[in-house]
Amino acid sequence: xxxxxxxxxxxxxxxxxxxxxxxxxxxxxxxxxxxxxxxxxxxxxxxxxxxxxxxxxxxxxxxxxxxxxxxxxxxxxxxxxxxxxxxxxxxxxxxxxxxxxxxxxxxxxxxxxxxxxxxxxxxxxxxxxxxxxxxxxxxxxxxxxxxxxxxxxxxxxxxxxxxxxxxxxxxxxxxxxxxxxxxxxxxxxxxxxxxxxxxxxxxxxxxxxxxxxxxxxxxxxxxxxxxxxxxxxxxxxxxxxxxxxxxxxxxxxxxxxxxxxxxxxxxxxxxxxxxxxxxxxxxxxxxxxxxxxxxxxxxxxxxxxxxxxxxxxxxxxxxxxxxxxxxxxxxxxxxxxxxxxxxxxxxxxxxxxxxxxxxxxxxxxxxxxxxxxxxxxxxxxxxxxxxxxxxxxxxxxxx
Numbered sequence: 001x002x003x004x005x006x007x008x009x010x011x012x013x014x015x016x017x018x019x020x021x022x023x024x025x026x027x028x029x030x031x032x033x034x035x036x037x038x039x040x041x042x043x044x045x046x047x048x049x050x051x052x053x054x055x056x057x058x059x060x061x062x063x064x065x066x067x068x069x070x071x072x073x074x075x076x077x078x079x080x081x082x083x084x085x086x087x088x089x090x091x092x093x094x095x096x097x098x099x100x101x102x103x104x105x106x107x108x109x110x111x112x113x114x115x116x117x118x119x120x121x122x123x124x125x126x127x128x129x130x131x132x133x134x135x136x137x138x139x140x141x142x143x144x145x146x147x148x149x150x151x152x153x154x155x156x157x158x159x160x161x162x163x164x165x166x167x168x169x170x171x172x173x174x175x176x177x178x179x180x181x182x183x184x185x186x187x188x189x190x191x192x193x194x195x196x197x198x199x200x201x202x203x204x205x206x207x208x209x210x211x212x213x214x215x216x217x218x219x220x221x222x223x224x225x226x227x228x229x230x231x232x233x234x235x236x237x238x239x240x241x242x243x244x245x246x247x248x249x250x251x252x253x254x255x256x257x258x259x260x261x262x263x264x265x266x267x268x269x270x271x272x273x274x275x276x277x278x279x280x281x282x283x284x285x286x287x288x289x290x291x292x293x294x295x296x297x298x299x300x301x302x303x304x305x306x307x308x309x310x311x312x313x314x315x316x317x318x319x320x321x322x323x324x325x326x327x328x329x330x331x332x333x334x335x336x337x338x339x340x341x342x343x344x345x346x347x348x349x350x351x352x353x354x355x356x357x358x359x360x361x362x363x364x365x366x367x368x369x370x371x372x373x374x375x376x377x378x379x380x381x382x383x384x385x386x387x388x389x390x391x392x393x394x395x396x397x398x399x
Contacts, residue, residue: 349379
Protein backbone atom coordinates (compact mmCIF):
# COMPACT_ATOMS: atom_id res chain seq x y z
CA UNK A 1 0.00 0.00 0.00
CA UNK A 2 2.76 2.40 0.94
CA UNK A 3 4.61 1.48 -2.25
CA UNK A 4 1.48 2.17 -4.35
CA UNK A 5 1.08 5.59 -2.71
CA UNK A 6 4.69 6.48 -3.28
CA UNK A 7 4.38 5.59 -6.95
CA UNK A 8 1.36 7.86 -7.28
CA UNK A 9 3.24 10.66 -5.52
CA UNK A 10 6.25 10.18 -7.80
CA UNK A 11 3.99 10.29 -10.84
CA UNK A 12 2.39 13.52 -9.66
CA UNK A 13 5.80 15.10 -9.02
CA UNK A 14 7.02 14.12 -12.48
CA UNK A 15 3.87 15.43 -14.09
CA UNK A 16 4.20 18.65 -12.13
CA UNK A 17 7.79 19.14 -13.14
CA UNK A 18 6.93 18.29 -16.73
CA UNK A 19 4.11 20.88 -16.65
CA UNK A 20 6.49 23.56 -15.41
CA UNK A 21 8.86 22.88 -18.26
CA UNK A 22 6.00 23.00 -20.80
CA UNK A 23 4.67 26.46 -19.63
CA UNK A 24 6.91 28.64 -21.86
CA UNK A 25 5.83 26.63 -24.88
CA UNK A 26 2.20 26.97 -23.93
CA UNK A 27 2.60 30.69 -23.38
CA UNK A 28 4.28 31.04 -26.75
CA UNK A 29 1.48 29.09 -28.35
CA UNK A 30 -1.14 31.25 -26.62
CA UNK A 31 0.65 34.42 -27.73
CA UNK A 32 0.78 33.13 -31.29
CA UNK A 33 -2.96 32.48 -31.20
CA UNK A 34 -3.58 35.99 -29.84
CA UNK A 35 -1.50 37.54 -32.59
CA UNK A 36 -3.42 35.53 -35.14
CA UNK A 37 -6.73 36.62 -33.62
CA UNK A 38 -5.61 40.27 -33.62
CA UNK A 39 -4.42 40.06 -37.21
CA UNK A 40 -7.64 38.40 -38.26
CA UNK A 41 -9.66 41.03 -36.36
CA UNK A 42 -7.80 43.83 -38.14
CA UNK A 43 -8.54 42.22 -41.47
CA UNK A 44 -12.23 41.87 -40.61
CA UNK A 45 -12.32 45.50 -39.49
CA UNK A 46 -10.87 46.57 -42.86
CA UNK A 47 -13.55 44.61 -44.71
CA UNK A 48 -16.24 46.07 -42.46
CA UNK A 49 -14.97 49.60 -43.00
CA UNK A 50 -15.24 49.10 -46.76
CA UNK A 51 -18.80 47.81 -46.37
CA UNK A 52 -19.63 50.97 -44.39
CA UNK A 53 -18.07 53.18 -47.06
CA UNK A 54 -20.38 51.78 -49.73
CA UNK A 55 -23.44 51.82 -47.46
CA UNK A 56 -23.69 48.08 -46.73
CA UNK A 57 -24.54 48.60 -43.07
CA UNK A 58 -25.58 45.08 -42.10
CA UNK A 59 -22.41 43.59 -43.55
CA UNK A 60 -20.31 46.25 -41.85
CA UNK A 61 -21.99 45.47 -38.52
CA UNK A 62 -21.40 41.74 -38.92
CA UNK A 63 -17.71 42.18 -39.69
CA UNK A 64 -17.25 44.53 -36.74
CA UNK A 65 -18.90 42.02 -34.43
CA UNK A 66 -16.76 39.19 -35.80
CA UNK A 67 -13.65 41.26 -35.24
CA UNK A 68 -14.63 42.03 -31.64
CA UNK A 69 -15.34 38.35 -31.00
CA UNK A 70 -11.72 37.63 -31.90
CA UNK A 71 -10.25 40.72 -30.23
CA UNK A 72 -12.42 42.60 -27.77
CA UNK A 73 -9.73 45.29 -27.45
CA UNK A 74 -9.87 46.28 -31.11
CA UNK A 75 -10.84 49.97 -30.83
CA UNK A 76 -11.27 50.45 -34.57
CA UNK A 77 -13.79 47.62 -34.75
CA UNK A 78 -15.72 48.95 -31.74
CA UNK A 79 -15.88 52.46 -33.18
CA UNK A 80 -16.93 50.96 -36.52
CA UNK A 81 -19.75 49.10 -34.80
CA UNK A 82 -20.82 52.27 -32.99
CA UNK A 83 -20.77 54.20 -36.27
CA UNK A 84 -22.91 51.57 -37.97
CA UNK A 85 -25.44 51.79 -35.16
CA UNK A 86 -25.56 55.57 -35.62
CA UNK A 87 -26.12 55.17 -39.36
CA UNK A 88 -28.89 52.63 -38.72
CA UNK A 89 -30.59 54.92 -36.22
CA UNK A 90 -29.97 52.53 -33.34
CA UNK A 91 -28.78 55.25 -31.02
CA UNK A 92 -28.94 53.47 -27.63
CA UNK A 93 -26.77 50.64 -29.01
CA UNK A 94 -24.40 53.22 -30.50
CA UNK A 95 -24.07 55.00 -27.16
CA UNK A 96 -23.38 51.71 -25.38
CA UNK A 97 -20.65 50.62 -27.80
CA UNK A 98 -18.96 53.99 -27.97
CA UNK A 99 -19.09 54.46 -24.21
CA UNK A 100 -17.19 51.17 -23.94
CA UNK A 101 -14.67 52.48 -26.46
CA UNK A 102 -14.16 55.66 -24.42
CA UNK A 103 -13.84 53.62 -21.24
CA UNK A 104 -11.22 51.52 -22.98
CA UNK A 105 -9.28 54.55 -24.28
CA UNK A 106 -10.36 57.72 -22.43
CA UNK A 107 -7.88 59.89 -24.35
CA UNK A 108 -9.14 58.90 -27.80
CA UNK A 109 -10.52 62.11 -29.31
CA UNK A 110 -12.18 60.14 -32.10
CA UNK A 111 -14.02 57.85 -29.70
CA UNK A 112 -15.16 60.76 -27.56
CA UNK A 113 -16.38 62.63 -30.65
CA UNK A 114 -18.32 59.63 -31.93
CA UNK A 115 -19.87 59.14 -28.50
CA UNK A 116 -20.96 62.79 -28.60
CA UNK A 117 -22.58 62.21 -32.00
CA UNK A 118 -24.45 59.17 -30.68
CA UNK A 119 -25.58 61.08 -27.60
CA UNK A 120 -26.80 63.96 -29.74
CA UNK A 121 -28.77 61.58 -31.96
CA UNK A 122 -30.24 60.01 -28.83
CA UNK A 123 -31.30 63.54 -27.75
CA UNK A 124 -29.11 63.44 -24.67
CA UNK A 125 -27.98 66.96 -25.42
CA UNK A 126 -26.23 67.96 -22.22
CA UNK A 127 -24.02 64.84 -22.34
CA UNK A 128 -23.41 65.37 -26.06
CA UNK A 129 -22.34 68.95 -25.45
CA UNK A 130 -19.90 67.90 -22.72
CA UNK A 131 -18.36 65.24 -24.96
CA UNK A 132 -18.04 67.55 -27.96
CA UNK A 133 -16.15 70.00 -25.79
CA UNK A 134 -13.97 67.22 -24.43
CA UNK A 135 -13.28 65.93 -27.95
CA UNK A 136 -12.01 69.37 -28.95
CA UNK A 137 -9.89 69.59 -25.81
CA UNK A 138 -8.28 66.28 -26.78
CA UNK A 139 -7.74 67.34 -30.38
CA UNK A 140 -7.83 71.08 -31.05
CA UNK A 141 -7.60 70.43 -34.80
CA UNK A 142 -11.06 68.88 -34.72
CA UNK A 143 -13.08 72.00 -35.44
CA UNK A 144 -16.07 69.79 -36.26
CA UNK A 145 -16.46 69.24 -32.53
CA UNK A 146 -16.85 72.99 -31.99
CA UNK A 147 -19.38 73.29 -34.80
CA UNK A 148 -21.33 70.35 -33.42
CA UNK A 149 -21.32 71.86 -29.93
CA UNK A 150 -22.77 75.04 -31.38
CA UNK A 151 -25.45 73.06 -33.21
CA UNK A 152 -26.40 71.29 -29.99
CA UNK A 153 -26.76 74.62 -28.20
CA UNK A 154 -29.05 75.83 -30.99
CA UNK A 155 -31.11 72.63 -30.75
CA UNK A 156 -31.46 73.24 -27.02
CA UNK A 157 -32.82 76.71 -27.75
CA UNK A 158 -29.70 78.43 -26.46
CA UNK A 159 -29.00 80.43 -29.62
CA UNK A 160 -27.27 83.30 -27.81
CA UNK A 161 -25.00 80.80 -26.06
CA UNK A 162 -24.29 79.15 -29.40
CA UNK A 163 -23.34 82.48 -30.97
CA UNK A 164 -21.04 83.39 -28.10
CA UNK A 165 -19.52 79.90 -28.11
CA UNK A 166 -18.72 79.89 -31.83
CA UNK A 167 -17.54 83.50 -31.89
CA UNK A 168 -15.28 82.77 -28.94
CA UNK A 169 -13.29 80.31 -31.07
CA UNK A 170 -13.13 82.30 -34.33
CA UNK A 171 -9.70 83.69 -33.49
CA UNK A 172 -8.32 80.20 -32.87
CA UNK A 173 -9.98 78.88 -36.03
CA UNK A 174 -9.34 81.95 -38.17
CA UNK A 175 -8.28 79.80 -41.12
CA UNK A 176 -11.26 77.45 -40.93
CA UNK A 177 -14.13 78.46 -43.24
CA UNK A 178 -16.59 76.05 -41.64
CA UNK A 179 -16.42 77.97 -38.37
CA UNK A 180 -17.30 81.24 -40.09
CA UNK A 181 -20.11 79.44 -41.93
CA UNK A 182 -21.47 78.21 -38.59
CA UNK A 183 -21.27 81.72 -37.15
CA UNK A 184 -23.10 83.01 -40.22
CA UNK A 185 -25.92 80.49 -39.88
CA UNK A 186 -26.45 81.42 -36.24
CA UNK A 187 -26.48 85.12 -37.17
CA UNK A 188 -29.13 84.34 -39.81
CA UNK A 189 -31.26 82.62 -37.16
CA UNK A 190 -31.10 85.80 -35.11
CA UNK A 191 -31.89 87.91 -38.19
CA UNK A 192 -28.52 89.64 -37.91
CA UNK A 193 -28.14 89.67 -41.68
CA UNK A 194 -25.31 92.20 -41.91
CA UNK A 195 -23.19 90.16 -39.53
CA UNK A 196 -24.15 86.94 -41.31
CA UNK A 197 -23.08 88.38 -44.67
CA UNK A 198 -19.68 89.32 -43.22
CA UNK A 199 -19.18 85.83 -41.79
CA UNK A 200 -20.20 84.08 -45.01
CA UNK A 201 -17.92 86.36 -47.01
CA UNK A 202 -15.01 85.33 -44.77
CA UNK A 203 -15.89 81.65 -45.25
CA UNK A 204 -16.06 82.10 -49.02
CA UNK A 205 -12.79 84.02 -49.12
CA UNK A 206 -11.13 81.10 -47.32
CA UNK A 207 -12.76 78.45 -49.51
CA UNK A 208 -14.18 79.67 -52.81
CA UNK A 209 -14.58 76.11 -54.09
CA UNK A 210 -17.47 75.33 -51.74
CA UNK A 211 -20.57 76.58 -53.52
CA UNK A 212 -22.69 76.43 -50.36
CA UNK A 213 -20.68 79.32 -48.93
CA UNK A 214 -21.50 81.49 -51.96
CA UNK A 215 -25.17 80.49 -51.75
CA UNK A 216 -25.28 81.45 -48.08
CA UNK A 217 -23.47 84.72 -48.80
CA UNK A 218 -25.97 85.66 -51.50
CA UNK A 219 -28.93 84.99 -49.21
CA UNK A 220 -27.44 86.99 -46.36
CA UNK A 221 -26.62 89.92 -48.64
CA UNK A 222 -30.16 89.89 -50.01
CA UNK A 223 -31.81 89.86 -46.57
CA UNK A 224 -29.41 92.58 -45.44
CA UNK A 225 -30.77 94.67 -48.35
CA UNK A 226 -27.33 94.72 -49.97
CA UNK A 227 -29.01 94.22 -53.33
CA UNK A 228 -26.06 95.22 -55.50
CA UNK A 229 -23.77 92.76 -53.72
CA UNK A 230 -26.48 90.10 -53.68
CA UNK A 231 -26.99 90.48 -57.42
CA UNK A 232 -23.25 90.04 -58.01
CA UNK A 233 -23.08 86.90 -55.85
CA UNK A 234 -26.19 85.43 -57.45
CA UNK A 235 -24.89 86.22 -60.93
CA UNK A 236 -21.66 84.43 -60.01
CA UNK A 237 -23.73 81.40 -59.05
CA UNK A 238 -25.50 81.36 -62.41
CA UNK A 239 -22.13 81.40 -64.20
CA UNK A 240 -20.31 78.91 -61.99
CA UNK A 241 -18.79 75.96 -63.85
CA UNK A 242 -20.16 72.56 -62.87
CA UNK A 243 -23.08 74.07 -60.98
CA UNK A 244 -26.66 74.31 -62.18
CA UNK A 245 -28.24 77.21 -60.34
CA UNK A 246 -31.65 76.24 -58.90
CA UNK A 247 -34.81 78.31 -59.39
CA UNK A 248 -34.42 80.18 -56.08
CA UNK A 249 -31.14 81.70 -57.29
CA UNK A 250 -32.87 83.24 -60.32
CA UNK A 251 -35.88 84.29 -58.25
CA UNK A 252 -33.68 86.09 -55.73
CA UNK A 253 -31.66 87.57 -58.57
CA UNK A 254 -34.88 88.91 -60.08
CA UNK A 255 -35.94 90.35 -56.73
CA UNK A 256 -32.55 92.04 -56.37
CA UNK A 257 -32.80 93.53 -59.85
CA UNK A 258 -36.30 94.83 -59.11
CA UNK A 259 -35.04 96.47 -55.91
CA UNK A 260 -32.31 98.12 -58.00
CA UNK A 261 -34.79 99.25 -60.67
CA UNK A 262 -33.32 96.91 -63.28
CA UNK A 263 -36.66 95.56 -64.47
CA UNK A 264 -35.49 93.96 -67.71
CA UNK A 265 -32.90 91.96 -65.79
CA UNK A 266 -35.57 90.97 -63.28
CA UNK A 267 -37.88 89.74 -66.04
CA UNK A 268 -35.14 87.66 -67.63
CA UNK A 269 -34.15 86.14 -64.27
CA UNK A 270 -37.77 85.27 -63.46
CA UNK A 271 -38.14 83.72 -66.90
CA UNK A 272 -35.25 81.34 -66.24
CA UNK A 273 -36.73 80.55 -62.81
CA UNK A 274 -40.01 79.60 -64.50
CA UNK A 275 -38.11 77.20 -66.76
CA UNK A 276 -36.23 75.68 -63.82
CA UNK A 277 -39.33 75.26 -61.65
CA UNK A 278 -42.46 75.49 -63.79
CA UNK A 279 -44.68 73.98 -61.09
CA UNK A 280 -44.04 76.86 -58.66
CA UNK A 281 -46.88 79.44 -58.80
CA UNK A 282 -44.73 82.04 -57.06
CA UNK A 283 -42.29 82.03 -59.95
CA UNK A 284 -45.09 82.84 -62.40
CA UNK A 285 -46.44 85.61 -60.15
CA UNK A 286 -42.98 87.19 -60.10
CA UNK A 287 -42.79 87.01 -63.88
CA UNK A 288 -46.24 88.62 -64.14
CA UNK A 289 -45.19 91.46 -61.82
CA UNK A 290 -42.05 92.14 -63.86
CA UNK A 291 -44.11 92.17 -67.05
CA UNK A 292 -46.51 94.67 -65.46
CA UNK A 293 -43.58 96.91 -64.58
CA UNK A 294 -42.48 96.82 -68.21
CA UNK A 295 -45.99 97.41 -69.56
CA UNK A 296 -46.07 93.97 -71.18
CA UNK A 297 -49.70 93.19 -70.36
CA UNK A 298 -49.93 90.14 -72.62
CA UNK A 299 -47.08 88.40 -70.81
CA UNK A 300 -48.43 89.54 -67.43
CA UNK A 301 -51.82 87.98 -68.18
CA UNK A 302 -50.32 84.72 -69.43
CA UNK A 303 -47.99 84.42 -66.43
CA UNK A 304 -50.71 85.24 -63.90
CA UNK A 305 -53.06 82.70 -65.46
CA UNK A 306 -50.32 80.07 -65.26
CA UNK A 307 -49.92 80.85 -61.56
CA UNK A 308 -53.66 80.50 -61.00
CA UNK A 309 -53.75 77.16 -62.79
CA UNK A 310 -51.26 75.92 -60.21
CA UNK A 311 -52.83 77.76 -57.24
CA UNK A 312 -56.40 78.83 -58.09
CA UNK A 313 -56.98 80.88 -54.93
CA UNK A 314 -53.68 82.73 -54.80
CA UNK A 315 -54.35 86.42 -54.08
CA UNK A 316 -51.25 87.96 -55.62
CA UNK A 317 -51.81 86.03 -58.85
CA UNK A 318 -55.44 87.20 -58.97
CA UNK A 319 -54.35 90.78 -58.34
CA UNK A 320 -51.72 90.64 -61.10
CA UNK A 321 -54.17 89.10 -63.58
CA UNK A 322 -57.01 91.52 -62.88
CA UNK A 323 -54.75 94.59 -62.95
CA UNK A 324 -53.21 93.48 -66.26
CA UNK A 325 -56.70 92.94 -67.68
CA UNK A 326 -57.79 96.41 -66.54
CA UNK A 327 -54.69 97.93 -68.15
CA UNK A 328 -55.41 95.94 -71.34
CA UNK A 329 -58.96 97.31 -71.67
CA UNK A 330 -60.57 94.11 -70.38
CA UNK A 331 -62.14 95.71 -67.29
CA UNK A 332 -65.46 93.82 -67.59
CA UNK A 333 -63.66 90.49 -67.68
CA UNK A 334 -61.58 91.65 -64.72
CA UNK A 335 -64.78 92.37 -62.75
CA UNK A 336 -65.80 88.72 -63.16
CA UNK A 337 -62.39 87.50 -61.99
CA UNK A 338 -62.42 89.87 -59.01
CA UNK A 339 -65.98 89.13 -57.90
CA UNK A 340 -65.15 85.43 -57.73
CA UNK A 341 -62.03 86.22 -55.75
CA UNK A 342 -63.90 88.56 -53.37
CA UNK A 343 -66.37 85.77 -52.63
CA UNK A 344 -63.43 83.66 -51.44
CA UNK A 345 -61.58 86.51 -49.69
CA UNK A 346 -64.23 88.97 -48.45
CA UNK A 347 -61.79 90.66 -46.04
CA UNK A 348 -59.26 91.68 -48.69
CA UNK A 349 -58.99 95.44 -49.10
CA UNK A 350 -56.63 94.95 -52.03
CA UNK A 351 -59.25 93.06 -54.02
CA UNK A 352 -61.86 95.73 -53.26
CA UNK A 353 -59.50 98.41 -54.55
CA UNK A 354 -58.94 96.53 -57.77
CA UNK A 355 -62.63 95.82 -58.16
CA UNK A 356 -63.34 99.52 -57.71
CA UNK A 357 -60.80 100.34 -60.41
CA UNK A 358 -62.42 97.88 -62.76
CA UNK A 359 -65.85 99.42 -62.18
CA UNK A 360 -64.37 102.89 -62.67
CA UNK A 361 -62.94 101.83 -66.04
CA UNK A 362 -66.41 100.69 -67.15
CA UNK A 363 -67.90 104.03 -66.10
CA UNK A 364 -69.73 102.73 -63.00
CA UNK A 365 -68.44 105.42 -60.62
CA UNK A 366 -71.01 104.70 -57.91
CA UNK A 367 -70.07 101.05 -57.65
CA UNK A 368 -66.40 102.00 -57.71
CA UNK A 369 -66.93 104.35 -54.73
CA UNK A 370 -68.69 101.60 -52.79
CA UNK A 371 -65.72 99.28 -53.36
CA UNK A 372 -63.21 101.96 -52.28
CA UNK A 373 -65.22 102.76 -49.16
CA UNK A 374 -65.38 99.06 -48.25
CA UNK A 375 -61.62 98.77 -48.78
CA UNK A 376 -61.07 101.65 -46.34
CA UNK A 377 -63.32 99.99 -43.74
CA UNK A 378 -61.47 96.69 -44.15
CA UNK A 379 -58.04 98.28 -44.10
CA UNK A 380 -58.11 101.76 -42.48
CA UNK A 381 -54.39 102.26 -43.21
CA UNK A 382 -54.76 101.51 -46.92
CA UNK A 383 -53.44 104.76 -48.43
CA UNK A 384 -54.34 103.79 -52.00
CA UNK A 385 -57.96 103.06 -51.06
CA UNK A 386 -58.25 106.48 -49.42
CA UNK A 387 -56.81 108.21 -52.50
CA UNK A 388 -59.19 106.33 -54.77
CA UNK A 389 -62.14 107.17 -52.54
CA UNK A 390 -61.22 110.85 -52.84
CA UNK A 391 -61.06 110.67 -56.66
CA UNK A 392 -63.80 112.83 -58.22
CA UNK A 393 -66.77 110.82 -59.50
CA UNK A 394 -66.58 110.01 -63.18
CA UNK A 395 -62.83 110.51 -63.45
CA UNK A 396 -60.45 107.72 -64.42
CA UNK A 397 -58.82 105.80 -61.59
CA UNK A 398 -55.07 106.38 -61.20
CA UNK A 399 -52.93 103.58 -62.58
